[in-house]
Amino acid sequence: MSDVMTGQAISEQPVPKTKSRPVHELWRRVWKERWIYALFLPGFAYFIIFKYWPMWGVIMAFENYQPFQGVLGSQWVGLENFQRFFSDPAFWQLFRNTFILAVYNIVFFFPCTIIVALLLNELRIHWFKSSVQTLIYIPHFFSWTVVVGITYMLLTTQGGLVNELLNMVGLHQVNFLESSAWFRPLIVIQDIWKETGWGTIIFLAALAGVNVELYEAARIDGANRLQQLWHVTLPAIRGVIIIMFILRLGSFLDVGFEQIWLMLNAMNRDVGEVFDTYVYTLGLQQGQFSYSAAIGLFKSVVGLILVLGANKVAKLFGEEGIY
Amino acid sequence: MEAKKRSMMAGSAVAAGALLLTTVVSGCGGSSGGNTSNSGAASGSKSQGPVTISMIYDFAGKEFPKAGNEVQRAIEKYTNTKLNIQALPSTTYAQKIPVMVASGDLPDVIAGDPHAQGSSWLLNAIQQGQFWDLTPYIKQYPKLFNINPVILKNAEVNGHLYGLPRVRPLARNVTFVRADWLKNLGLQVPKTLNQYLDMLRKFTHDDPDKDGKNDTFGASVTTAFATTVDSFAVAFGAPNNWEVVNGKFIKDVDTPQYLQGLEFEKKMYDEHLVNSDSAVIQRPQWEGYFFDGKAGSIGNTSNTGDAYLASLKQNNPKAEITAFSALKAPNGKIRVPAGPGYNGELMFPKSSVKTEAQLKQILDFFEKLDERPMANLLAYGIEGKDYTVKNGKAVINPNSDYMDTVGYPYRYTLGVVDPTTYAIPAANLSAIDKLTNKLVEENDKYAVVDPTYTLTSPTYQQRGAQLDKLLTDANTQFLLGKITVQQWKAQVKKWHEEGGDQIAKEYAEAYAKQQK
Numbered sequence: 015m016s017d018v019m020t021g022q023a024i025s026e027q028p029v030p031k032t033k034s035r036p037v038h039e040l041w042r043r044v045w046k047e048r049w050i051y052a053l054f055l056p057g058f059a060y061f062i063i064f065k066y067w068p069m070w071g072v073i074m075a076f077e078n079y080q081p082f083q084g085v086l087g088s089q090w091v092g093l094e095n096f097q098r099f100f101s102d103p104a105f106w107q108l109f110r111n112t113f114i115l116a117v118y119n120i121v122f123f124f125p126c127t128i129i130v131a132l133l134l135n136e137l138r139i140h141w142f143k144s145s146v147q148t149l150i151y152i153p154h155f156f157s158w159t160v161v162v163g164i165t166y167m168l169l170t171t172q173g174g175l176v177n178e179l180l181n182m183v184g185l186h187q188v189n190f191l192e193s194s195a196w197f198r199p200l201i202v203i204q205d206i207w208k209e210t211g212w213g214t215i216i217f218l219a220a221l222a223g224v225n226v227e228l229y230e231a232a233r234i235d236g237a238n239r240l241q242q243l244w245h246v247t248l249p250a251i252r253g254v255i256i257i258m259f260i261l262r263l264g265s266f267l268d269v270g271f272e273q274i275w276l277m278l279n280a281m282n283r284d285v286g287e288v289f290d291t292y293v294y295t296l297g298l299q300q301g302q303f304s305y306s307a308a309i310g311l312f313k314s315v316v317g318l319i320l321v322l323g324a325n326k327v328a329k330l331f332g333e334e335g336i337y
Numbered sequence: 338m339e340a341k342k343r344s345m346m347a348g349s350a351v352a353a354g355a356l357l358l359t360t361v362v363s364g365c366g367g368s369s370g371g372n373t374s375n376s377g378a379a380s381g382s383k384s385q386g387p388v389t390i391s392m393i394y395d396f397a398g399k400e401f402p403k404a405g406n407e408v409q410r411a412i413e414k415y416t417n418t419k420l421n422i423q424a425l426p427s428t429t430y431a432q433k434i435p436v437m438v439a440s441g442d443l444p445d446v447i448a449g450d451p452h453a454q455g456s457s458w459l460l461n462a463i464q465q466g467q468f469w470d471l472t473p474y475i476k477q478y479p480k481l482f483n484i485n486p487v488i489l490k491n492a493e494v495n496g497h498l499y500g501l502p503r504v505r506p507l508a509r510n511v512t513f514v515r516a517d518w519l520k521n522l523g524l525q526v527p528k529t530l531n532q533y534l535d536m537l538r539k540f541t542h543d544d545p546d547k548d549g550k551n552d553t554f555g556a557s558v559t560t561a562f563a564t565t566v567d568s569f570a571v572a573f574g575a576p577n578n579w580e581v582v583n584g585k586f587i588k589d590v591d592t593p594q595y596l597q598g599l600e601f602e603k604k605m606y607d608e609h610l611v612n613s614d615s616a617v618i619q620r621p622q623w624e625g626y627f628f629d630g631k632a633g634s635i636g637n638t639s640n641t642g643d644a645y646l647a648s649l650k651q652n653n654p655k656a657e658i659t660a661f662s663a664l665k666a667p668n669g670k671i672r673v674p675a676g677p678g679y680n681g682e683l684m685f686p687k688s689s690v691k692t693e694a695q696l697k698q699i700l701d702f703f704e705k706l707d708e709r710p711m712a713n714l715l716a717y718g719i720e721g722k723d724y725t726v727k728n729g730k731a732v733i734n735p736n737s738d739y740m741d742t743v744g745y746p747y748r749y750t751l752g753v754v755d756p757t758t759y760a761i762p763a764a765n766l767s768a769i770d771k772l773t774n775k776l777v778e779e780n781d782k783y784a785v786v787d788p789t790y791t792l793t794s795p796t797y798q799q800r801g802a803q804l805d806k807l808l809t810d811a812n813t814q815f816l817l818g819k820i821t822v823q824q825w826k827a828q829v830k831k832w833h834e835e836g837g838d839q840i841a842k843e844y845a846e847a848y849a850k851q852q853k
Contacts, residue, residue, distance in 0.1 A: 300457055301458020
């Protein structure tokens with residue numbers, strides 16, 4: 015990737031007249047475009063330091079890693095950790111819980127961002143549009159601890175607002191927080207409340223780029239607002255929607271550790287325990303680093319397969335895909 | 338042309354790499370500057386200057402006092418040391434320390450408990466010889482190792498001592514009760530389980546705070562912090578976790594008495610005598626119910642009495658507390674579960690404490706903490722501020738912030754032997770401290786010991802936390818009415834199948850070996 019980028023930066027230069035000392039020539043050009051290289055450096059460094067360099071730690075998943083012996087000194091066990099994982103009594107429960115939450119996320123949360131973006135796009139009063147946008151961005155900057163704290167205060171059976179209201183109208187209290195049935199809806203609602211606004215940004219950017227003439231032409235043809243939305247707006251941003259969807263699949267099984275960990279308790283663990291929380295308990299709290307690395311690797315492989323698959327499908331349908 | 342282009346690309350990649358390297362190196366330069374100052378302090382220790390000791394430990398207070406505070410200065414001056422302390426709340430600590438061990442970048446002293454649930458990483462590290470074995474030094478430091486042999490044995494791993502156990506009473510769980518509520522209702526401190534239940538009922542229904550509102554309940558409970566069910570089960574006659582019968586290991590949940598204890602506690606939930614959100618709340622809310630005058634009682638360790646009373650008085654100056662511990666079961670017997678007798682061990686990693694001479698310097702530091710001036714400091718605080726001396730006894734200033742400045746940050750974290758052992762006697766212990774000291778002493782008679790404290794089971798090491806969670810979750814679900822007794826028993830059966838039986842076998846083998 016980095017080669018491609020630098021290659022482009024250079025190919026935009028005029029073809030050099032003298033070819034006698036290419037290396038010297040190259041350095042001269044690098045120096046000439048030094049500020050462009052400087053701009054490129056942080057991104058390059060980021061990927062090397064935080065993405066590529068740590069990858070070698072993946073071999074932990076094939077070892078019986080012991081902290082004091084280090085990655086190189088630990089015993090090699092091959093696929094033992096994976097065998098243990100797939101035969102773990104908890105495996106199918108974890109898989110089901112993670113999968114359902116991930117599907118809920120895509121089915122309920124993902125369309126929300128598109129719908130809200132479309133709604134915002136239809137607003138014509140500028141100050142109203144921008145203030146709504148700002149307001150719905152705000153929850154994104156709250157930490158999950160705060161969001162879960164608010165949820166607790168609203169829903170606790172010990173004087174929570176919602177349960178007090180239910181009491182007042184003569185209904186039974188609902189123990190939202192200690193219930194398996196309410197766990198998934200709560201997670202999805204929290205997600206929608208916190209992240210929808212932020213998720214609209216890319217769609218709004220795409221919507222801003224739709225050619226205005228298309229709308230004018232549609233109006234002349236007699237299309238009403240809904241028909242314009244269906245025949246002009248949505249097709250125009252279809253590519254972006256598909257790209258966002260594919261990218262989302264890459265982190266399909268990352269269902270948000272912090273949020274779920276904070277919402278998890280003895281009463282909803284049967285539906286709430288997911289790969290991430292399990293890895294945390296085993297890996298960080300019990301120090302079974304190799305086993306949790308193996309689970310993490312499994313998750314990444316699933317994400318990779320989904321991205322490759324979805325991209326292929328998108329291309330079959332004549333879309334651009336992500337590469 | 339193609340070849341030319343490729344070489345240019347490679348060249349530019351190298352160029353970029355070179356630039357990158359420069360930034361990385363300069364980044365390292367910054368941090369190595371920080372290290373230099375550290376090693377400067379360390380090399381200073383080789384001369385007669387103060388010894389630098391770095392440590393990380395957990396503590397139960399709210400905020401750790403800033404470095405250079407009066408108490409730490411006094412300790413550093415007396416022991417001729419420079420302390421670099423990193424202190425974290427217990428829950429954060431338990432999550433952070435395995436990662437620190439994994440990174441290999443450890444201070445000279447860490448707090449850890451190789452016997453605690455989910456400490457297999459620590460036990461592994463010990464078995465690999467990563468920590469100093471203190472067994473040879475026990476005789477050299479008579480004050481430091483003046484420890485009840487039962488507790489010392491509980492702290493050992495395979496017959497060797499790898500840390501300084503922070504000694505605590507064996508059975509130190511007490512229940513704090515609102516004395517003013519008892520008085521309002523004309524009740525006595527409960528002595529039996531049934532009286533206790535009766536008290537909870539009256540606290541819930543009879544308006545103990547006399548404000549004319551039905552806004553109180555009996556006890557504040559949380560499943561996140563204290564497990565009350567085990568103490569009820571033991572009171573009814575169940576073993577404390579495990580019991581050895583003819584060389585075989587019986588788990589508490591397999592006894593009918595355990596279910597009796599569980600059903601007793603279920604009554605408290607069914608009748609709404611305790612808060613209904615016990616599975617959700619964490620420590621602040623759990624203690625909050627008691628401090629805010631909503632709950633009439635709360636269980637915790639005996640040393641929290643003063644702090645609890647102080648927090649309670651902040652909200653309600655008229656509030657008073659008293660305490661009780663062992664309760665008589667309907668069968669007339671009194672039993673309380675005994676803990677290991679220590680709260681974590683202070684351990685010395687060989688990766689940072691490289692030589693025996695360094696180890697001895699650190700042990701000297703802890704031995705010095707047991708000399709009278711230091712023992713006085715840890716037990717009572719700063720003389721003239723937290724206490725005064727009168728006729729050779731410490732007169733404690735009732736308004737001092739001792740717990741926040743000395744108790745939580747230094748006494749309960751660095752103290753190995755209870756400092757009152759070596760300090761001058763106290764002239765005026767607070768009433769609640771006197772009472773809890775007495776309760777804890779009495780408990781020794783009723784204490785039921787967990788035989789597995791000194792044993793290790795590889796399966797428990799690997800899967801113990803998961804298996805324990807299976808049982809505690811089942812208990813919570815039963816108490817809150819989500820599952821029936823039959824379903825609870827099914828969970829116990831599952832526990833047996835998924836590793837419980839194996840653990841029992843391994844304990845039995847380890848026990849047989851130990852008995853030889």
